[in-house]
Amino acid sequence: MAHTTPYNVGVIGYGWAATAHIAAINATTRGRVTAVCSSRPLDTAELSAKHGGPIKAYQRVEDMLADPAIDVVDITGLPSLHRDQAVAAAKAKKHIILEKPMANSPEEVAEIAAAAAANGVKGCVCFECRFSNQFQVTKALLDEGLLGTLHYGEVDYYHGIGPWYGQFRWNTGKKDGGSALLTAGCHALDALLMLMGNDVQSVTSLSTKSASPIFKPYEYDTSSVTILHFKNGAVGKTAAIVDCLQPYYFHTHLVGSEGSLLDDKFHSMKLKADKGHWSKLSMKMLDSGDVSDHPYLAQFQAFFDALDNGQDMPLTSFPEAKKTFEVIFAADTSAAQGGVPVKITT
Numbered sequence: 001m002a003h004t005t006p007y008n009v010g011v012i013g014y015g016w017a018a019t020a021h022i023a024a025i026n027a028t029t030r031g032r033v034t035a036v037c038s039s040r041p042l043d044t045a046e047l048s049a050k051h052g053g054p055i056k057a058y059q060r061v062e063d064m065l066a067d068p069a070i071d072v073v074d075i076t077g078l079p080s081l082h083r084d085q086a087v088a089a090a091k092a093k094k095h096i097i098l099e100k101p102m103a104n105s106p107e108e109v110a111e112i113a114a115a116a117a118a119n120g121v122k123g124c125v126c127f128e129c130r131f132s133n134q135f136q137v138t139k140a141l142l143d144e145g146l147l148g149t150l151h152y153g154e155v156d157y158y159h160g161i162g163p164w165y166g167q168f169r170w171n172t173g174k175k176d177g178g179s180a181l182l183t184a185g186c187h188a189l190d191a192l193l194m195l196m197g198n199d200v201q202s203v204t205s206l207s208t209k210s211a212s213p214i215f216k217p218y219e220y221d222t223s224s225v226t227i228l229h230f231k232n233g234a235v236g237k238t239a240a241i242v243d244c245l246q247p248y249y250f251h252t253h254l255v256g257s258e259g260s261l262l263d264d265k266f267h268s269m270k271l272k273a274d275k276g277h278w279s280k281l282s283m284k285m286l287d288s289g290d291v292s293d294h295p296y297l298a299q300f301q302a303f304f305d306a307l308d309n310g311q312d313m314p315l316t317s318f319p320e321a322k323k324t325f326e327v328i329f330a331a332d333t334s335a336a337q338g339g340v341p342v343k344i345t346t
């Protein structure tokens with residue numbers, strides 16, 4: 001039977017991402033946050049006043065999951081907790097919004113996807129960049145055939161995550177940070193797969209780290225470059241650089257049989273414009289690491305709309321995001337072995 005009342009969402013974790021999620025969920029037409037679970041004791045009255053609606057505070061995930069009024073669980077806590085929380089939510093028959101990374105190992109990601117499928121619940125992974133104006137416009141340009149058939153593409157992530165960034169306190173550890181790709185570069189690799197398709201045959205990756213003392217606390221390599229070999233013969237590249245000292249930059253360069261795109265500029269032979277100069281696309285660029293600038297609203301609206309129809313959501317469902325993580329884990333395996341090619345087996 002169709003779900004007619006709003007979807008009640010219980011948020012796990014109450015950090016930076018959670019605050020952006022709460023505002024975005026409440027701004028959709030179908031979701032409202034009615035509970036928050038944090039290991040810190042939070043005050044129900046304060047939470048409700050701050051977020052403009054009744055919100056119950058929980059301190060134990062199992063208590064929140066036992067609440068039959070909760071329809072959706074939104075997991076925004078530390079990555080090392082994602083697997084246990086997501087599997088428990090699936091078993092409690094709650095639909096799941098899950099922040100990236102889904103988890104920090106391929107086994108855990110597979111467990112999460114399997115638990116959701118076995119319990120008939122749907123997932124939404126926060127690869128919200130897919131819903132950004134920049135990548136929606138870029139994808140529309142590709143779908144119009146203006147670049148022809150792509151044979152090369154690169155999407156790179158440059159964002160210095162140093163002590164000035166709240167996550168630094170846990171992101172430097174291998175357990176929660178994982179790798180340059182898992183902690184943040186995953187957005188760029190995921191965007192590359194959105195634009196070029198996710199039929200990847202093999203990957204080769206190399207990693208290193210900055211000599212700057214600023215990034216010394218990191219227990220893993222904070223710069224990596226991954227070459228992707230697609231099954232159709234195309235080639236792609238993603239640099240994941242979290243130890244740079246420069247403005248945030250999401251770099252996109254696509255090359256096809258009818259033209260090229262560089263960020264917000266393009267040339268298409270089909271339009272007969274001057275190949276010696278770029279033409280300009282007017283669109284909102286992904287140019288900030290601030291979660292308040294991220295397109296969560298469009299993504300969560302698409303998730304609730306898909307729940308209404310009993311379907312997997314477009315672009316960032318568990319099965320779709322799992323494919324991206326399979327490529328990421330293969331890339332990290334390659335980098336750990338000094339760049340040997342690793343086949344994608346799924």
Ligand SMILES: NC(=O)c1ccc[n+]([C@@H]2O[C@H](COP(=O)([O-])OP(=O)(O)OC[C@H]3O[C@@H](n4cnc5c(N)ncnc54)[C@H](O)[C@@H]3O)[C@@H](O)[C@H]2O)c1
Binds near residue numbers: 017038099100127291
């Ligand atoms: N999709 C994106 O672009 C994006 C952006 C930011 C974060 N994230 C993801 O969201 C998740 C959480 O990241 P975040 O930036 O919100 O991290 P955060 O450091 O703000 O919060 C992380 C966890 O620490 C807890 N916490 C915060 N302050 C605390 C305190 N004083 N005492 C005890 N616990 C405290 C929070 O409740 C939360 O569970 C991660 O998985 C991260 O990768 C995703």
